[in-house]
Amino acid sequence: MQQLLFDWLGIDATTAISKPNRPTAPVPPAQAAPEVEASQAPPALDLHQALAPARFSHPQANRSIVLGDAHVAYAFRRGARRTIGLSVGPEGLTVAAPRWTPLAEVEALLRQKSRWVLDKLSQSRERGAAEALARIDWREGASVPFLGQPLVLRLDPRQRHGPGGAGAVRDGATLWLGLPQGAAPERLRDTTQAWLIGQARRLFAARLDHFAPQLGVRWQRLTLTAARTRWGSASADGSIRLNWRLIHLSEALIDYVAVHELAHLREMNHSARFWEHVGEVLPDYAQRRGTLKHERVPAW
Incomplete structure (x- = not known):
């Protein structure tokens, strides 16, 4: 049966890519977040906080890597597959690789796709924060x-x-x-x-x-x-x-x-x-x- 799906725009929970066989076009930058009104602006950060690198950690992380200015701890798995797969979900980054693939090749792909990885991790974090704010406190008056x-x-x-x-x-x-x-x-x-x-x-x-x-x-x-x-x-x-x-x-x-x-x-x-x-x-x-x-x- 032919079927066409309409994306829930902007709420894509999990995105995955596989290692390409040829170079791909550069990933476009993430869409800028809307400006925050002055009355809603967050408190100012001191210089140390402002310059602190971003950290993303999967709860089942067993490897880590520095991508740009960010420290990324990810869940790494090996299995019966032909390519290296990267997926970003609510918990963080997961990397799946063939049993024979050297770790150096896995890390090379992560650095090659670092912009994509960091964009998706940032989007997932923002999505999680928005969902937390949208949760309903189920009581009278809610x-x-x-x-x-x-x-x-x-x-x-x-x-x-x-x-x-x-x-x-x-x-x-x-x-x-x-x-x-x-x-x-x-x-x-x-x-x-x-x-x-x-x-x-x-x-x-x-x-x-x-x-x-x-x-x-x-x-x-x-x-x-x-x-x-x-x-x-x-x-x-x-x-x-x-x-x-x-x-x-x-x-x-x-x-x-x-x-x-x-x-x-x-x-x-x-x-x-x-x-x-x-x-x-x-x-x-x-x-x-x-x-x-x-x-x-x-x-x-």
Whole structure:
């Protein structure tokens, strides 16, 4: 079955490369982080801290190397493979090599790819910090983003805001959870998640129905996913997969992803014709796409 995947832009959890057989083009520099407002600026560092080299350490590190000004401790493994593989994930750098490869050759590749390695390690560290800030403290009064706006969680032991059972009912900017006072954080999380997924299924189906005629296509099935690295995907048989976490974002961004996937039912690629189809429905798609690249959603 032909299938096209839509990257969860800017949230790629793990990236891997293998030792090339020929020289490759230089890796472009990492995108600069947005400027921080003066009121949010971090405290000043003294000179020693400012000049201290970066350190990256994998929890299972058994080798280390200095790349540029950074000290990198990495997990090194040997196995039945033909090439040296480098991968950067949430824990750090992992290097896999054939059993017969000399360590000098492994370190030579690391130095050759040092810019790529340091860029990916820095991005992974920044991603982890952003996810830590996005974690929700599951208690009454916590807020959860819904369609781009905060939704405050309140407990409703007597079920005054809806039918009986541990459900949830939205009232403006408040989400009433049918749970007793003192309910465990896990119950708040699970009840909220179930409500959000239900909202996502209804809204996504409605938006697909709205845009499909404009693109001259018919979608056959909607599946919600919880992937960490994809916003959605489309298959040639008309199946659409959308990440339920999109419900945290604004309707404008949800519409962009819906149109993106529906347009793949016309063109299973990212050719100029594909983008023409997207632009016919959403003339400002480039702006929405740029915004989506920098969005972050809560870690569940």
